Amino acid sequence: MSRSPRTLWQVFRAPLLLAVLSMIGLVAALIGDGLLDLLSWLALGSTLLVIAWYWSRPSG
Amino acid sequence: MNVKLWFLIHKWSSLVCTLFLLMLCITGLPLIFHHELEHLLEDEVEAPAMPTDTPMASLDVLSERARSARPGDVIRFMFWDDEDHPNQTFVSLAPTQDAKAEEARTLVLDSRTGALLDEPGPPGGFLYIMFKLHVDLFAGLPGMLFLGFMGLLFVVAIISGVVLYAPFMRKLDFGTVRRERSSRLQWLDLHNLLGVVTLVWALVVGLTGAINTLSPIVVGLWQQGQLAAMTADYAERPAPEQIGSVQQALDTASASAEGMHLSLIAWPGSQFSSPHHYGVFFRGDTPLTSRLLQPVLVDASAGHALEPEALPWYVQTLLLSQPLHFGDYGGMPLKVIWALLDIITIVVLISGLYLWLGRRTSAARRVEEINNGGQEAQP
Numbered sequence: 001m002s003r004s005p006r007t008l009w010q011v012f013r014a015p016l017l018l019a020v021l022s023m024i025g026l027v028a029a030l031i032g033d034g035l036l037d038l039l040s041w042l043a044l045g046s047t048l049l050v051i052a053w054y055w056s057r058p059s060g
Numbered sequence: 061m062n063v064k065l066w067f068l069i070h071k072w073s074s075l076v077c078t079l080f081l082l083m084l085c086i087t088g089l090p091l092i093f094h095h096e097l098e099h100l101l102e103d104e105v106e107a108p109a110m111p112t113d114t115p116m117a118s119l120d121v122l123s124e125r126a127r128s129a130r131p132g133d134v135i136r137f138m139f140w141d142d143e144d145h146p147n148q149t150f151v152s153l154a155p156t157q158d159a160k161a162e163e164a165r166t167l168v169l170d171s172r173t174g175a176l177l178d179e180p181g182p183p184g185g186f187l188y189i190m191f192k193l194h195v196d197l198f199a200g201l202p203g204m205l206f207l208g209f210m211g212l213l214f215v216v217a218i219i220s221g222v223v224l225y226a227p228f229m230r231k232l233d234f235g236t237v238r239r240e241r242s243s244r245l246q247w248l249d250l251h252n253l254l255g256v257v258t259l260v261w262a263l264v265v266g267l268t269g270a271i272n273t274l275s276p277i278v279v280g281l282w283q284q285g286q287l288a289a290m291t292a293d294y295a296e297r298p299a300p301e302q303i304g305s306v307q308q309a310l311d312t313a314s315a316s317a318e319g320m321h322l323s324l325i326a327w328p329g330s331q332f333s334s335p336h337h338y339g340v341f342f343r344g345d346t347p348l349t350s351r352l353l354q355p356v357l358v359d360a361s362a363g364h365a366l367e368p369e370a371l372p373w374y375v376q377t378l379l380l381s382q383p384l385h386f387g388d389y390g391g392m393p394l395k396v397i398w399a400l401l402d403i404i405t406i407v408v409l410i411s412g413l414y415l416w417l418g419r420r421t422s423a424a425r426r427v428e429e430i431n432n433g434g435q436e437a438q439p
Binding site for chain 2: 005006008011012014015018019022023025026028029030031032033037040041044045047048050051053054055058
């Protein structure tokens with residue numbers, strides 16, 4: 001853990017990426033079926049993987 | 061930035077809505093899978109197999125069938141759900157057009173033969189209880205609007221939580237969960253991680269849920285607005301004593317809705333039409349347009365259709381809010397993701413409650429902790 005204070009961008013870049021993925025996931029399945037459904041599952045499901053990863057890893 | 065103010069906003073908006081949100085998350089969980097559970101719990105009917113090109117019976121035959129099954133009742137709506145209930149026609153009847161929702165019954169007919177497939181009794185059972193708790197706490201419109209307000213507080217709690225996330229995370233890496241120091245710190249870090257990762261989903265589901273609670277008001281606005289304007293010429297006339305064939309009304313309406321699918325027919329005088337018209341509602345066939353309806357009003361005695369108009373933006377917003385709240389538009393995997401995100405939201409709510417209940421320090425100390433970049437303030 002580095003001690004220098006994070007900039008706003010550093011704090012929010014990961015949440016922002018997940019927010020964009022969530023939006024893609026929410027919209028994709030709405031505008032079509034098939035591949036767009038798959039995109040939706042992957043994009044929205046990525047938030048679950050991120051949670052699983054940070055929750056299960058040893059203390060950071 | 062005034063961290064203290066945002067801390068108080070986050071604390072109070074959360075505290076007021078948390079127990080209701082917990083109830084909504086828990087009752088919402090089985091509702092995500094209501095179709096599958098209905099199948100399992102409530103031995104749902106299916107139309108018998110027949111050659112796929114068997115034509116639909118005339119709607120006049122179907123409505124006659126429904127009326128004879130419930131003499132004394134009037135038909136309010138007929139509706140269809142080809143995806144989940146192929147070859148079934150649902151007919152909603154009630155003692156009068158403006159009867160209370162509890163007095164209405166929905167019959168299920170075979171669309172091809174008119175055979176009565178199911179005549180459910182008064183609503184009840186596990187899913188009905190979950191549904192009523194989730195929608196209006198068994199308290200009608202006031203309960204609905206109250207839950208909508210709780211949904212808005214939830215949105216405020218999420219936004220204020222994100223604002224506090226910025227100073228809190230100044231000295232921490234994304235995803236940090238400090239486990240060895242104290243259980244409070246571990247749950248604080250988890251609360252922040254789970255909350256910020258599920259941010260957009262929770263915002264969308266919270267906001268669309270609040271919008272859905274406005275549905276009776278939206279329908280009322282449409283009746284007073286567009287519907288009244290479209291049928292202004294009829295306003296002075298008494299309601300027709302004899303109404304014409306519903307099948308003919310459908311045939312007439314279909315001419316102005318080419319390539320669309322039938323979704324619902326509202327009888328004259330019902331909630332979704334004027335006293336003089338059949339309201340025939342069509343839907344598109346993509347996941348998006350299948351949720352957006354196009355009504356065609358057909359004069360119930362003279363038989364001609366009015367020039368169709370697209371539904372106003374507030375009705376479209378409501379219609380679009382439904383799938384985004386239910387998560388029922390992307391197959392079973394999306395439902396499972398919806399359920400998991402729902403469970404994570406429960407963890408965020410409970411951890412928030414735990415952090416508040418287990419507080420041993422003053423609000424000032426916790427504001428200082430946030431200002432210190434998540435490092436506990438020195439005594």
